Amino acid sequence: MRGTSVGIVLCAVVACRSTGTEHASAPTRSLATGSAAPAGAAASSVRKPDALVWTPDEVAAFTRARGQRKGVVIEFYAAWCAPCLELDRWLATRDAFEVIAPSFVALRFDVTEESTEAAERRWRYGANTLPALVFVDTGGQVLERVSEMREATELLDIARAASVKLRNR
Numbered sequence: 553m554r555g556t557s558v559g560i561v562l563c564a565v566v567a568c569r570s571t572g573t574e575h576a577s578a579p580t581r582s583l584a585t586g587s588a589a590p591a592g593a594a595a596s597s598v599r600k601p602d603a604l605v606w607t608p609d610e611v612a613a614f615t616r617a618r619g620q621r622k623g624v625v626i627e628f629y630a631a632w633c634a635p636c637l638e639l640d641r642w643l644a645t646r647d648a649f650e651v652i653a654p655s656f657v658a659l660r661f662d663v664t665e666e667s668t669e670a671a672e673r674r675w676r677y678g679a680n681t682l683p684a685l686v687f688v689d690t691g692g693q694v695l696e697r698v699s700e701m702r703e704a705t706e707l708l709d710i711a712r713a714a715s716v717k718l719r720n721r
Contacts, residue, residue, distance in 0.1 A: 602646045602649050602650075603644050603645075603646070603649050604625075604643060604644070604648065604649055604652060604653060604658040605658060606627070606658045606659065606660040607657075607658065607659055607660070608659070608660055608661065608662065609659075610659060610661075610673075613657045613658070613659035614657075614659075614690055616657050617656070617657040617690050618690045620657065622654075622655055622656055622657050622690075622718075623655060623656045623657075623687060623688055623689045623690065623695060623714070623718045624656060624657050624658075624659050624687075624688050624689075624690065625652055625656040625657070625658055625659065625685065625686070625687050625688075625711075625714075626659045626660070626661065626677055626679075626684075626685070626686045626687075626688065627639070627640070627643065627658070627659070627660045627661070627683070627684070627685050628661050628663050628673075628674060628677075628679040628682060628683065628684035628685075628686075629660055629661065629662055629663065629664075629682075629683070630662070630663050630664045630682055631662075631664045632664060633682045633683060635682065635683045635700070635701040636682055636683040638683075638701050639683040639685065639698070639701055639707075642704055642707055643685075645704075647704070647708060648707070648708070648711070651708055651711045651712055651715070652711050652715075654715070655714070655715040655718055655719070656687060656714070656715075656718075661673050661674075663679075663682070676692075677692075677694070678694065678697065679699075680699065681699050681700065683698070683699075683700070683701060684697070684698065684699055685697070685698035685707075685710075686698075687710075687711070687714035687718075689718055689721055695713075695714040695717040695718055696710050696711070696713050696714035696717065698710055
């Protein structure tokens with residue numbers, strides 16, 4: 553039964569990441585007992601995160617970035633966009649995490665459904681096409697931008713360049 557419980561915890565973590573919500577405070581439920589474990593209870597048996605943790609909250613992302621002296625990487629994502637899914641797979645890799653996480657807080661805007669808010673955000677950050685990945689400082693100044701799917705090595709180079717520009721400000 554222990555294997556089943558671990559599987560459910562991992563599935564919950566993956567589901568939270570894919571929806572852009574943070575999972576650190578969410579309780580987990582054990583199949584063996586049916587009881588909720590306190591948030592972080594399984595942390596001792598889980599490795600340090602090696603994938604970006606995305607938030608959909610723009611204010612929280614910029615507040616956290618200022619507090620941590622980081623920039624913000626913004627992904628514009630739509631469920632119907634095949635290149636967005638490909639970019640999302642790359643963003644979930646350890647390589648992306650190791651380059652992006654030390655310098656940037658991850659913010660994801662789901663623009664699957666067109667709305668006034670989605671259009672305003674796309675306009676404000678110059679995300680005219682999808683997929684779009686925009687690296688900005690906490691003042692909103694664009695450091696680097698990805699406006700089409702690229703090879704993994706190119707994406708890493710763009711992320712590294714954004715990190716260098718951020719450090720040099």
